[in-house]
Amino acid sequence: MKTISKFLAISVMTMFISCSSDDDAPQVINEEEVITTVRLLVTEDGTTNTQTVTWKEGVNGANNLPNVTLEESKTYSVKVQFLNESDPNDVEDITEEVIEERDEHYVFFDNSAVNGVTIASGNEDSIDSNNIGINIDTDWTVTAGSTGRNLRVYLIHEPTQKTGSTRADFGGETDVEVDFNVTIQ
């Protein structure tokens, strides 16, 4: 009985000592695949007039939409960028990953609320194995009499198809869903 209680006491002690010794601090993790920022690089065709419009987590929201200003009867080349800025000292460009996996991604610009702006895959777009441009680079054409409103940008992961006119047509998961305000002068 005495040996048993001795054994018990010793094992409890060793158990606690061996386990409660404070190990090294855990390694910090910065989210790797989070997209914190969506950026549109808008260039007026034939000029060097550019705008960089940014939607950033923690800054923008439904009541604070970034603004894209377009002019009637002009065409623009628009590049979209997805960034991970969760660590400001190590900004990651997620666009590269999207381009690498172009078969599984699609950028959908829902312009149904913006009258008079047509959006199509551009010259420098990234083309998937089915010969479909995934809209990383797009050409925007603004016709006369346009009015501006919400432009919703989606990045869709593993869409079930890459043609359609509403979000539901594409299936898949939504990796990005942000709104920009479009002003047409």
Add this chain to the structure above:
Amino acid sequence: MKKHLYVVMFLLAGISMFSQDCNLVLTGRVIDFHDGVPLKGAEISFNNQKIITNEKGEYRIENLCNVAYAFTVAHKECNTQVVTVDMGEKSKYDFYLEHHYTDLEEVDIIDSSKKTLTNSQTEGKLNKEQLEEYSNLSLGDALKEISGVSSLNTGNTIVKPVIQGLHSSRIVIMNNGVRQEDQEWGEEHAPNIDLNAFDELRVIKGAGALQYGGDAIGGIVIGENKLTTLRDTIFGKVQVSASSNGRGGSTNGVLNIGFKNNWSTKIQGTLKHYGDSEAPEYVLSNTGIREQSFSIATGYNTFEYGIEGYYSLYNAKQGILRASHIGNRSDLFRAIESDEPLIINSFAYDINAPRQETQHHLAKLKYYQRFKNAGKLVLQYAFQYNNRKEFDIRRGDDRNKASLDLELFTHTLEGSFVFDAKDTFKKTIGIQASTQENVPNPDTGVRRLIPDYLKNELGAFATFDFEINDKLRADAGIRYDYTLIDADKFYEKDFWDERGYNTDFPDLIIGEEGNQWLTNPKFDYHAISGALGINYEIGNKQWLTSNISYANRAPNPAELFSDGLHHSAAIIELGDLRIEQEKALKWGASYQHNNFIFNNAKMTIAPHASWIKDFIVLEPIGFEETTRGAFPVWEYKQTNATLYGVDIDYHVPITNKWNIETGFSYIYGQDEERERPLIHMPSPNFSTTFSYEEDKWNVRLVNTTTLKQTRYPDNNFTESFLENGVLVDRIVDISTPPDGYTVFDLHGAYKLSLWNPEDFTIGLSITNLFDTQYRDYLNRQRYYADNVGRNFTINLKLKL
């Protein structure tokens, strides 16, 4: 030498010895070794003479000679012993007899109604035969057979038991004597246990069994793996089953060996392999399962002492419905609005992301020793290792990496002493110490859902069980628990301030990494739990039990620390460092009548009620704007909750071949502060079995009817959609429970004799006989898909 010779002559020849002084007298008692009670009616035989002990266990043998006698002492409840007494040395002698080992250690399978683990708690039990029918399914599926036990599912493979409305951390699962530690806090974390490792499963529907823990607010599930008590024997069983739905099968085998010298061994293993399940109308893509488990036990057991070693391994890979992986709340809306899952692929065996890979190792060493007229000492050490990996659909380099990868190490040391010498007053005291370390793998590239932590626990309890009279038995218990959590966690600086931790917990910060604080939360909790109950026999056909218990549960790591996106629910879940212990008062009673209306018809009515202070609930508090749109934010909060309900069972033997068994359960759960129903309370449900049994075969028709849950909290929210160029607000209905349903299952079995009588059983079952389309409120995938459709299973069992 002379004496020995005499003995030999006695034993071998049985010749009566006559010598000149054969007038000696031997007196004494025959006593139960186990409780020191004198045994009445014990038989002492020698030389064709038989003496029976009197009421006081006393005996008197006259006319003995001055030699050594070999007395054979027997009693119907004990092992027969041969004891040699030298009449030259003794005139008084007490014989101690041991109980049949099996009486104490084995549970009688035939009459299970009276053999319970506790005196006054409401209990349910599944025996070996019942478990064999679920050999290809999970622990949670089998436990649903017990009234008042339901399950919280993620699809059809991840099944968590729910006892009278409570689950996860509020339930304790005892895996062969060891408290299972497998990240049980998660709603989509099923117990990492193979039910084929058990010979029986019990459910205690209350917190009052304090020897298992002081925090089992919902109840306790106890699975026991038993070594054979038979000697010099080998026996076993092989079971193979194949199912149409999932197009797979399972096999399991058990081998029991009982050696001559009190050693025994049991080896058991299970394999499962299934592809996608199918709902009546479509394939449930990516819902396959693979499972491999194995256990080995070996021990030396005698009445007085024994030692046992046990090791078990569980390894599983479970697919999660592909269509349930959503990116944001508009995806959720589209999924809810659609009648079918948004992704349906053709049938496949492959298991892709999303999926879970879990592994659990358990090793234990147990020793017991009985002390004459005192009781039994049990010492046990157990080690558990759990690894849980969860894979989401990811991008880039992270594609094949787990999003969650947790390693949990738990050591437990415990000792107890049962004072059972007096059957009228039994006491048990015990102490448990455990230390646990959680190590999340930093390579996931996803911020840790729960942090690195060390948890030390120390518990001590005393329980009492006393007989007041023949009919009335009372029990009482008290327990103290100390819990210390010492965590290392990174918090994003904005978040830290937003939560007000900068003012409440400024001292916790120990480091800084970019925009994150490294903190060291250290929390301790003291808890005192208690229980009180009675068991009263009314006449000889009725029983009444009543038990009241008070239990405390320290918050789990998710409730304290979680701060991130919960993928499968498309919500952001926030823990709170300020969360206190839950305190629960539970009353449970049961009334059993063994001759209710019909002859031998057994009726059990078990009402229960719980009042839980600081009940931890997850509630929506607002939205957070992200690049995936606005995400609902849910936070762990504390409220006061009331739960009550009743479980009713009625078994009517119509003839000796026809039986009807029916059960009903109802639960009411209310959040008293917000004055609204608690989420995920099981709907009222009925289960009825009609069975017909012949010697060689039997058939059962089982109906399960679940009503629609009408009491639920409204957590709906609105989401703006672009429809034809206009922003439209739509309500995303995540709250309304699905309609009720009724499902029929048909089971049949036929016994054959191959080498031994009735050693081969062929079973056929058809579940969801009419291929009914339905969804269940307690299935987390009810938004996305129907439950599984009809399934034919053939089950072959060979006893060896």
